[in-house]
Amino acid sequence: MAITNNDIAAIFNRVADLLELSGGNEFRVRAYRGAAMSVASFSQSLADIIISGQEIPKLAGIGKDLEGKIGEIVKTGKLAQLKELESQVPTDLIELTHLPGLGAKRVRLIFDKLGVKTIDALEKAARSEKIRAIRGLGEKTEKNILAEIEKRKGLQQNVKLIDAIKTAAPLVEYLKAVDGVMQVTVAGSYRRRKETVRDVDILVACSNAKTVMDVFAAYPQVKQILAKGLKKTTVVLESGLQVDVRAVSESSYGAALVYFTGSKEHNVAIRKIGVRKKIKLNEYGVFRGKRRIAGKTEEDVYATVDLPWIEPELREDRGEIDAATSGKLPHIIELDDIQGDLHAHTTTTDGRSSLEEMIEAAISRRYKYLAITEHTQHVTVANGLEPKAMRKRLAEIEKAGQKYKEITVLKGAEIDILSDGSLDLPEEILEELDIRVCAVHYKFNLTKEEQTSRILKAMENPWCQILAHPTGRQINIRSGYEVDLPAIFRAAAQHGVALECNAQPARLDLNDINLRAAKEVGAKFVISTDSHHTSELEFMQYGVWQARRGWLEKRDVLNSQSLKGLLSSLRKAPQAALSHK
DNA sequence: GCCGTTTTCGGCCCGACTGTTTTCAGTCG
Numbered sequence: 001m002a003i004t005n006n007d008i009a010a011i012f013n014r015v016a017d018l019l020e021l022s023g024g025n026e027f028r029v030r031a032y033r034g035a036a037m038s039v040a041s042f043s044q045s046l047a048d049i050i051i052s053g054q055e056i057p058k059l060a061g062i063g064k065d066l067e068g069k070i071g072e073i074v075k076t077g078k079l080a081q082l083k084e085l086e087s088q089v090p091t092d093l094i095e096l097t098h099l100p101g102l103g104a105k106r107v108r109l110i111f112d113k114l115g116v117k118t119i120d121a122l123e124k125a126a127r128s129e130k131i132r133a134i135r136g137l138g139e140k141t142e143k144n145i146l147a148e149i150e151k152r153k154g155l156q157q158n159v160k161l162i163d164a165i166k167t168a169a170p171l172v173e174y175l176k177a178v179d180g181v182m183q184v185t186v187a188g189s190y191r192r193r194k195e196t197v198r199d200v201d202i203l204v205a206c207s208n209a210k211t212v213m214d215v216f217a218a219y220p221q222v223k224q225i226l227a228k229g230l231k232k233t234t235v236v237l238e239s240g241l242q243v244d245v246r247a248v249s250e251s252s253y254g255a256a257l258v259y260f261t262g263s264k265e266h267n268v269a270i271r272k273i274g275v276r277k278k279i280k281l282n283e284y285g286v287f288r289g290k291r292r293i294a295g296k297t298e299e300d301v302y303a304t305v306d307l308p309w310i311e312p313e314l315r316e317d318r319g320e321i322d323a324a325t326s327g328k329l330p331h332i333i334e335l336d337d338i339q340g341d342l343h344a345h346t347t348t349t350d351g352r353s354s355l356e357e358m359i360e361a362a363i364s365r366r367y368k369y370l371a372i373t374e375h376t377q378h379v380t381v382a383n384g385l386e387p388k389a390m391r392k393r394l395a396e397i398e399k400a401g402q403k404y405k406e407i408t409v410l411k412g413a414e415i416d417i418l419s420d421g422s423l424d425l426p427e428e429i430l431e432e433l434d435i436r437v438c439a440v441h442y443k444f445n446l447t448k449e450e451q452t453s454r455i456l457k458a459m460e461n462p463w464c465q466i467l468a469h470p471t472g473r474q475i476n477i478r479s480g481y482e483v484d485l486p487a488i489f490r491a492a493a494q495h496g497v498a499l500e501c502n503a504q505p506a507r508l509d510l511n512d513i514n515l516r517a518a519k520e521v522g523a524k525f526v527i528s529t530d531s532h533h534t535s536e537l538e539f540m541q542y543g544v545w546q547a548r549r550g551w552l553e554k555r556d557v558l559n560s561q562s563l564k565g566l567l568s569s570l571r572k573a574p575q576a577a578l579s580h581k
Numbered sequence: 582g583c584c585g586t587t588t589t590c591g592g593c594c595c596g597a598c599t600g601t602t603t604t605c606a607g608t609c610g
Contacts, residue, residue, distance in 0.1 A: 025582085026593095027582070027583085027592085027593055028582050028583090029582095030582085030583095030593075031582035031583055031593090032582075034582090034583085035582085035583090060583095061582085061583065061584095062582095062583085063582065063583050063584080064582095064583095065582060065583085066582070066583085100608085100609085101599090101607090101608070101609090102607095102608085103607060103608050103609085104607095105606080105607060105608090106607070106608085135601095136600095136601070136602090136606080136607090137600085137601080138600065138601060138602095139600095140599080140600055140601085141599090141600065141601085144599090144600090188610090199610095201610090227597085227598055227599070228598090229597065229598055229599095230597095231597070231598095232597055232598070234598090244610085246597090259595090259596095259610095260610095262610080264594095264610060267594075267595090267610095268594055268595090269594095270594095271594040271595070272593085272594070274594080275593090275594075276585090276586080280594085280595080281594080281595085282594085282595055282596065283595085283596075283597095284596095
């Protein structure tokens with residue numbers, strides 16, 4: 001089993017956790033965590049690079065020592081240093097540090113004094129009031145520990161971006177109505193458009209921070225106040241979502257926006273540039289000595305470290321700072337670039353809007369084209385169409401399409417990839433289609449090798465033009481099938497099969513890192529909503545956000561082209577079939 | 582453990598809030 005970058009990152013993170021618990025040098029701990037980040041966000045497989053005998057490229061935060069350790073992990077699957085640490089520090093303690101309010105120091109302290117290693121033992125110790133007896137801890141800390149253990153039992157997952165947006169919208173309006181409030185922006189991972197968010201960070205520019213804190217804490221949906229100060233308040237809403245509100249003056253708004261948008265790693269990276277230039281960046285501004293030299297806008301703040309403004313979706317410290325320094329930031333795609341949708345269902349299969357309703361909804365979005373892609377027969381749960389019914393449906397789509405001058409309706413199908421890699425439609429029907437979207441819908445539990453060869457076989461089929469939702473994952477529901485994605489991406493580039501960025505907010509498949517990895521090997525993409533209702537055409541925005549996080553530009557995305565451009569860029573249908581058309 | 586436009590040694594981003602203790606350490610983002 002090949003070692004993935006994520007495996008290496010997990011080992012480094014575990015080393016960091018154990019080093020921290022053993023009281024090791026905090027900067028050394030940080031070095032391991034930084035290395036883990038660096039490895040995890042690197043788009044090529046380090047194992048592949050090493051096994052093929054190439055040099056490991058220079059990665060940020062990885063020096064000679066850690067490079068050697070990556071080699072050791074790839075070659076042996078293990079790290080001797082980790083084994084050594086595991087024999088010295090009880091590994092159970094790592095889980096305790098994940099409890100909010102408990103870090104390595106306190107976990108170690110409680111372990112040393114009471115021998116507590118597990119959550120259960122911790123709960124017992126807290127209930128019998130043994131925690132408060134430890135010098136440096138107290139009654140409040142003990143109660144907080146119990147509260148956190150209780151909360152854990154009804155564990156809150158990261159929420160999907162769409163749910164965070166729905167929750168935040170009324171709260172933003174509520175805060176905007178407060179006297180003295182000038183601007184309200186949801187920052188954090190929400191503004192970076194991550195597929196899920198752990199909490200919602202709201203930045204308020206105002207002249208009366210204390211009032212804003214009081215009014216926010218009194219928001220009717222607040223279930224619990226976790227912290228409340230003069231500038232910052234943290235609450236949990238009834239929905240379980242955590243919300244932070246931070247208030248600053250208008251003159252600091254740009255600096256605060258940079259700080260509060262993150263990511264943390266991006267901020268650290270630009271602050272380090274600041275340190276080299278003898279300036280200090282914080283949420284109030286940029287300072288040279290005591291003198292404030294910027295802070296009102298984000299552009300001003302970036303300019304002090306000689307960087308152009310960087311799109312929030314790129315702020316992950318995954319190379320955007322180097323790109324910005326060298327003037328090579330990508331011109332990432334925008335919603336307005338999208339000219340049509342290539343994946344949509346209707347009431348004939350598992351959709352909830354009629355063909356005409358879907359077409360009219362696409363027209364109202366000013367699309368130039370819309371592909372109707374009903375399921376094929378194997379997907380029985382979605383009322384997939386047998387060849388005969390599919391042929392009838394294609395005729396209906398063609399006829400309906402002729403009624404509309406503003407848009408071209410493409411006859412498509414979402415063709416099931418069967419377990420042997422063949423396509424779920426006979427050639428004579430494949431030939432009638434304008435667009436062929438292929439996807440896996442069952443047998444998720446094949447081995448990685450079986451699943452990979454199944455999908456590769458489908459991609460080698462000359463009729464396969466688009467691979468839809470390539471991993472099959474659903475956010476917070478299932479992780480997707482095991483498949484060799486780098487091999488899929490290479491095949492996509494080689495055969496000219498476009499990879500779908502599925503815009504369903506629960507799919508967003510491919511994800512950001514995979515989109516970028518596929519782009520780097522030369523693959524092309526489509527962004528499609530997989531709509532089952534007219535209202536879902538709006539999901540295009542989510543797909544575009546994910547694509548932006550994956551550094552995709554207009555030229556990478558085929559449905560940003562005119563109909564003519566799209567059709568000439570999609571993989572060509574087999575010549576033999578075309579010749580007798 | 583990494584890193585270098587004052588450096589190969591001596592730094593390593595920066596501030597808010599909490600709880601504890603009485604001036605600050607720990608945690609978090």
